[in-house]
Amino acid sequence: MRRAAAILSSVLFGAGLLAAGLHAASAPAVRWTEEERAIIRSLALDALPPLPTDPSNRVADDPRAAELGRALFFDVRLSANGQVACATCHLPERQFQDDVPLARGVGTTTRRTMPIAGMAHSPFLFWDGRADSLWSQALGPLESPVEHGGNRTQYAHVIAEHYRERYEAVFGPLPETVKFPPQAGPVADPDATRAWEAMPEADREAVNRVFANIGKAIAAFERTITPAPTRFDAYASTLGAGILNEDEVAGLRLFIGKGECVNCHNGPLLTDNHFHNTGVPAASGLPKDLGRAAGAKLVREDPFNCLGPYSDAGEGDCSELRFMAADGHELLRAYKTPSLRGAAGRPPYMHAGQIPTLADVVAHYSAAPAAPAGHSELRPLNLSETERRQLIAFLATLNPDPDDKGRNGF
Amino acid sequence: MLTLTSRRALLLGIPALVLAGGIVTAGAMMRSVPSDLDLALEKPTAAGLYKAAIAPQTNPVSVGSMHAWTVTVLTPTGAPIKAAKIGINGGMPQHGHGLPTAPQVTKDLGGGRYLIEGMKFNMRGWWTLDLAIDGPKGADTVTFNLVL
Numbered sequence: 001m002r003r004a005a006a007i008l009s010s011v012l013f014g015a016g017l018l019a020a021g022l023h024a025a026s027a028p029a030v031r032w033t034e035e036e037r038a039i040i041r042s043l044a045l046d047a048l049p050p051l052p053t054d055p056s057n058r059v060a061d062d063p064r065a066a067e068l069g070r071a072l073f074f075d076v077r078l079s080a081n082g083q084v085a086c087a088t089c090h091l092p093e094r095q096f097q098d099d100v101p102l103a104r105g106v107g108t109t110t111r112r113t114m115p116i117a118g119m120a121h122s123p124f125l126f127w128d129g130r131a132d133s134l135w136s137q138a139l140g141p142l143e144s145p146v147e148h149g150g151n152r153t154q155y156a157h158v159i160a161e162h163y164r165e166r167y168e169a170v171f172g173p174l175p176e177t178v179k180f181p182p183q184a185g186p187v188a189d190p191d192a193t194r195a196w197e198a199m200p201e202a203d204r205e206a207v208n209r210v211f212a213n214i215g216k217a218i219a220a221f222e223r224t225i226t227p228a229p230t231r232f233d234a235y236a237s238t239l240g241a242g243i244l245n246e247d248e249v250a251g252l253r254l255f256i257g258k259g260e261c262v263n264c265h266n267g268p269l270l271t272d273n274h275f276h277n278t279g280v281p282a283a284s285g286l287p288k289d290l291g292r293a294a295g296a297k298l299v300r301e302d303p304f305n306c307l308g309p310y311s312d313a314g315e316g317d318c319s320e321l322r323f324m325a326a327d328g329h330e331l332l333r334a335y336k337t338p339s340l341r342g343a344a345g346r347p348p349y350m351h352a353g354q355i356p357t358l359a360d361v362v363a364h365y366s367a368a369p370a371a372p373a374g375h376s377e378l379r380p381l382n383l384s385e386t387e388r389r390q391l392i393a394f395l396a397t398l399n400p401d402p403d404d405k406g407r408n409g410f
Numbered sequence: 411m412l413t414l415t416s417r418r419a420l421l422l423g424i425p426a427l428v429l430a431g432g433i434v435t436a437g438a439m440m441r442s443v444p445s446d447l448d449l450a451l452e453k454p455t456a457a458g459l460y461k462a463a464i465a466p467q468t469n470p471v472s473v474g475s476m477h478a479w480t481v482t483v484l485t486p487t488g489a490p491i492k493a494a495k496i497g498i499n500g501g502m503p504q505h506g507h508g509l510p511t512a513p514q515v516t517k518d519l520g521g522g523r524y525l526i527e528g529m530k531f532n533m534r535g536w537w538t539l540d541l542a543i544d545g546p547k548g549a550d551t552v553t554f555n556l557v558l
């Protein structure tokens with residue numbers, strides 16, 4: 001009896017056909033097995049667990065820190081030329097990304113800007129996972145010569161001049177910044193590097209602490225950026241008729257079935273938060289990119305990682321870093337699985353924006369070309385043109401609901 | 411000793427677990443798991459030098475989160491093996507990849523029991539966990555199958 005009811009409730013009809021009042025027999029019935037239904041529900045936004053705590057950032061959930069972080073996120077004074085803020089590439093109205101293959105700050109980077117929503121769930125940040133917290137991630141672009149292009153003492157001066165009160169309310173007294181050189185830090189600029197090396201160790205430590213705290217405030221803000229519900233979520237929670245059309249449902253079936261997309265794009269954020277070599281072609285004109293093989297080493301050496309002196313983590317924390325896979329051929333040209341929420345609305349794709357459209361991405365996964373280095377995990381799917389169209393239709397159901405725009409500020 | 415009941419509890423605790431043998435229907439998401447897969451969580455090592463058992467510290471074992479396991483190493487007659495060295499490996503045979511993390515034995519819990527930290531499964535499906543055990547009777551290996 002229960003079984004019959006379950007099967008009946010899982011029978012769907014194409015929304016359009018139903019609306020047109022056609023006889024049910026002419027519409028293909030959509031039937032999900034119990035396992036398939038469990039998988040579909042596991043992808044829904046309401047299955048997203050609460051934000052994991054970040055023991056390495058004691059102000060991660062302090063609203064005052066988030067407010068400070070919000071201000072810093074949009075502040076162009078945190079740059080070499082007074083024109084670049086985090087928001088320059090992470091555009092709030094564009095899912096916190098910038099729609100171009102390679103991010104542009106004071107120069108041009110070698111990587112595609114990643115969106116921010118839901119990133120607080122990710123143990124490793126950047127395409128190669130070279131940061132292990134939102135706060136240490138935020139520090140990278142600040143010092144990159146092609147992104148913000150500035151340096152640590154410059155930023156400490158900005159805090160002292162423009163944010164003193166708000167900073168001290170969250171982090172306690174600022175060090176005496178007047179004695180620090182205006183431009184100093186371990187950056188590409190040789191003058192700033194020389195000035196940094198000339199500073200007493202204790203001063204450098206004090207500046208590092210301010211620098212880390214800038215990241216921690218920005219991280220507190222970024223933790224408030226959460227994914228918005230989509231049409232797919234409405235479908236996943238009820239599996240009801242009339243929410244997805246026939247192509248979209250067929251695409252979902254491919255996604256969790258023949259396409260094996262769900263192997264890596266799993267859970268409510270449609271990512272396994274891991275790194276995979278999927279044979280993505282090397283971007284022309286860019287230096288050799290080792291992906292996770294380089295990122296794993298960088299995060300281990302990063303003084304701002306979870307185990308470092310600027311982390312607030314205690315004994316027994318940092319398990320992601322302590323038990324990180326740091327060696328092995330699988331890391332070569334492996335890149336982080338991106339969330340597919342909103343992905344259909346933000347071409348171009350891949351870590352260097354090498355693939356211009358979603359149709360090209362699906363074609364890539366169907367063809368499974370050999371990797372330029374390392375080994376691709378893909379096997380050819382030989383999807384038909386119809387199947388590819390259906391997959392793309394399904395992916396568009398993961399776009400944020402336009403009515404929901406602005407709910408969380410994006 | 412791990413009873414069938416505790417094994418069942420583990421398996422049923424895994425959300426939306428695929429039971430090997432029959433339930434994986436046509437069109438289901440993953441390559442079907444071999445129907446004769448040995449899902450025992452306690453078994454003799456390959457050369458029979460030891461008996462090994464594994465158990466998760468938290469139940470259910472969910473995809474994507476870090477969790478700790480205990481390994482128990484005994485002689486074939488059930489006496490605890492102390493001071494064993496245990497190497498951990500594994501992966502997904504049907505996907506051709508290894509474990510996403512590098513788990514390690516972090517504590518000798520006594521009585522032949524050892525704590526493994528840093529385990530993670532980032533996908534559903536069939537996983538193997540390969541232990542290389544080096545103890546007083548020599549080196550031996552054992553492979554456990556897990557389906558989640």
Ligand SMILES: [Cu+2]
Pocket residue numbers: 263502505507533535
């Ligand atoms: Cu896998």
